[in-house]
Amino acid sequence: MNKFGFTRTQNDAFLKKIILFLxxxxxxxxxxxxxxxxxxxxxxxxxxxxxxxxxxxxxxxxxxxxxxxxxxxxxxxxxxxxxxxxxxxxxxxxxxxxxxxxxxxxxxxxxxxxxxxxxREQSAQRKSFDASDMMYLVMPDRFANGDKNNDSNNATVEKFNRELPGGRHGGDIQGIINNLDYIASLGATAIWSTPLCEDNDAAYSYHTYAQSDVYKIDPRYGTNEDYVRLSSEMHKKNLKLIMDYVTNHWGIEHWMMKDLPTKDWIHQFDNFTQTNHKRSTISDINASKIDTQICLDGWFVASMPDLNQSNTLVLNYLKQNAIWWIEYANLDGFRVDTYNYSDPKGIADWTKAITDEYPNFNIVGEIWMHSQAQMAYWQKDSKIGAIQNYNSHLPTVMDFTLLDAIATVFNEDDGSWDKGMVKAYDNFSNDFLYPNPNNLLVFAENHDTNRINEVYNSDFDKYKMTMALLATVRGIPQLYYGSEIGMRGDKNKGDADIRQDFPGGWEGDQNNAFTPEGRTEGQNQYFDFTAQLFNWRKTNEAVHFGKMTHYIPENNVYVYFRYTQNKTVMVLINNNKEAQNMKTNRFQENIKNYKSGKDILTNNDYDLSNEIAVASKSVLILELQ
CATH class of the missing domain: 2.60.40.10 (Immunoglobulins)
Structure with missing residues (x-):
């Protein structure tokens, strides 16, 4: 045994390794x-x-x-x-x-x-997001500029230009880290950031959906190490990090596009062919083969080559890239862009590979359809998909039909057969189609739609009804950055209008909406309501995983209950221009032996024995007692 405590055999083996290493x-x-x-x-x-x-x-x-x-x-x-x-x-x-x-x-x-x-210890068993969470969606370039030194970078073409509405404005990972307390104060428990990997397009690169390197954070946002630090800082504050992952396409400036591994790494046509966006062709038994092919294989736009997930090399590459980011950055979930534009078998295999590796990992897919049956087809274990022997293995889908309803419902003052609150009622009446209604992402807007405060012309009462609906129905609510301070944006004016800079995220901004003192009176009104609502939501199990019973709207008033064995919440949304008195005997099957309800927004008590008065264009959220 030598002075290091090695036996002769161990010493020889050690020396051999050293020699080989050298x-x-x-x-x-x-x-x-x-x-x-x-x-x-x-x-x-x-x-x-x-x-x-x-x-x-x-x-x-x-x-x-x-x-x-x-x-x-x-x-x-x-x-x-x-x-x-x-x-x-x-x-x-x-x-x-x-x-x-x-x-x-x-x-x-x-x-x-x-x-x-x-x-990491217990990496495979990591907990993901679910219906107990509220997801806050940020576009990093438009949220906050935490590090001015990375506003432009020699390795990327497009440079900082905040004067250009569709240009790079300088928001970054450090800006998100600096404002984690603000996000948490809203009652948010998870952050979905639009993609952060490098996008080296010459223009409009800020959205980062045309990625040029999927193993590298865009240097104008920071470094890979900064992204890991964001994850660590979020976890210290009990916030979950959700990566926006793109399986369908890369950017035309991706380094592989200059020297493809195989010709069929991407889908190619004799002439540029754009997808027809008709994703219903995938399940349509009457669809023509050419329409289905162009839907799946056509490019999203000219700057986004369509990846071929039926190529085993491509599919393995995408699986491993996704898993690598989960391990490396300690992620808590994925949101997958344009999920059902990908090859159906390939995307199902990709999803299953991730959930096999991480059984509790949640993935929400963008299934932008306008039919509950079409959306339900894409949820894991769908009986509709099973008709065609298809299972996407996708745990969560985005509730776009609810978005469609919210876009008009609160502007329809007089409810009728198919107007007003009936639209919300009809949406939830189709929940039987979903294998798991709790695993639906519910939202009033995102980075691709009109802002809700634009839709409702900054009508605060309509904003309150919208947010109350999202906070109390089944599913996982998602809030788009800035709506909580009344930000507006018109899609008809271009994407830049719905993706404006958050006030206070840049040095020199006259209005700093990140602090109570910096917010205007109107901004504080929006913020205070939103924070009160979603911080309450964190505490109530009934609106997380409770069952739902709803009643056909009368006089444009929608009444529904969320309940578990121990808790019941009664929600009354009066979308009528007039106050309404709701007799409670109709709701007895849910009221049961409860005597009163406390409104979580005003702290007022309501007697449940006879009738409940609901002011015009208002909502009551009652915890029954």
Missing amino acids: FFMSLNVTAQIDKIEPPFWYAGMHNPDLQIMFYGKDIAKYQVTVSNETKIINVKRTENPNYIFVTIDTRKTAATDVFFSFSTNNKLQFTQKYSIKKR
Whole structure:
């Protein structure tokens, strides 16, 4: 035994490793390799097969071996000699560095170190978002500029220009971190940020849905390390981080577009072909093949090439990229952009790969349809999808039919057969179509729609009814940044109008809406109501996972109950221009033995024995007692 406590056998083994390490390091490890993706991986994953892409000039001409008894399952070469895809079995690979050797004619030319890292404790069992959460949607470029030093970057084309409505305005990750307390004070428990990965388009790059590098945070937002820091700071405040993931397309400036691994990495036509956006063709038994193909394979726009998820290399790349971000940034969920524009089988496999790895992980997909049956088709374990032997494995879908109703309902003062609150009632009457109605994202607006305060012309009473509805029906409510201070935006004026800068997010802003003192009286009115409502929602299990019973609206008054065994909440929304007295005997099956209800907004008590007076254009949220 030597002075380090090693036996002779251990000492010899240790020296052998040192010699091998020095030998590998003495070689030109960077020769021929420009990119490696994933850049590193993690030990102990559910799926032990790891597909590593090596990219470099004529990289495919080399034979590849790997150290540390790691087994190579497959080496895939394509028609492009600058790529080689090496799949290894990590089942027996602990957290360590492995070395890939690249040889020609059995002569070693160079090596490449690859790191397998240790996972966080209980990583696979991470808790995700659910109906107990409220999700706050931010567009980072328009929220707050926390670091002026990254407003422009030499590596990206478009530079800072806040004077240009559709330009880069400088909001960044640090701006979100600086205002986490503000977001939490609203009652939000999760943040959905629009994409943060690099988008190197020459113009309109701020939305970041045309990504040019999906392993790299856009330098105008910060660094990969900044994103990890955002996640860490959020978790300290019990906030969940939801990444906006894009499976359907990349940007035309993505580095691979300059040198595709395979011709069918993306869908290509003889001439530019845009999707017809008719996603109903996917389940339509009468649809023509050409219409279905153009829907799925056509490009979203000319700057967004359509990825081919039926190509196994592409699909594995997307699976691993998503899982890498979950592990690396300790994410709590995904929102998936244009979910059902992707190849149906491919996107289902992608989703299942993630939920197999993380059984509690929630993913909400953008299913922008105008029929409950069409949306329900895409939710996990849908009986409608099962008719065609299809299961997307997608836990959560976005409730766009509720959005459609909200866009008009509170402007319809006199309820009729199909007007006013009946629209809300009819929406929820179709909940039987969904495998899990609690896993629906409910919202009044987002970054692609008119702002709700534009729709209702800054009518505060209509805003209150809208938010009260979102806070008390089934599902996961989502709030769009700035609505809580009355921000407006008209989609007809262009996307920039619905994506304006949050006041106070930039040095020199005359109005700082992040603080009570900086807000105007009107902004405080909106903020105080929103914060009161959603902070209350955090405390009441009945509106999280309770059952729902609703009653056919009368005189444009919608009454419904959310209840568990221990708690009952009664909601009365009077969308009539006149005050209404609601006799309570009709609601006895839910009122049961409760005697009174306390309005969570005013603290006023209401006697349930006879009738309840509801002011015009107002809402009561009663906790029954």
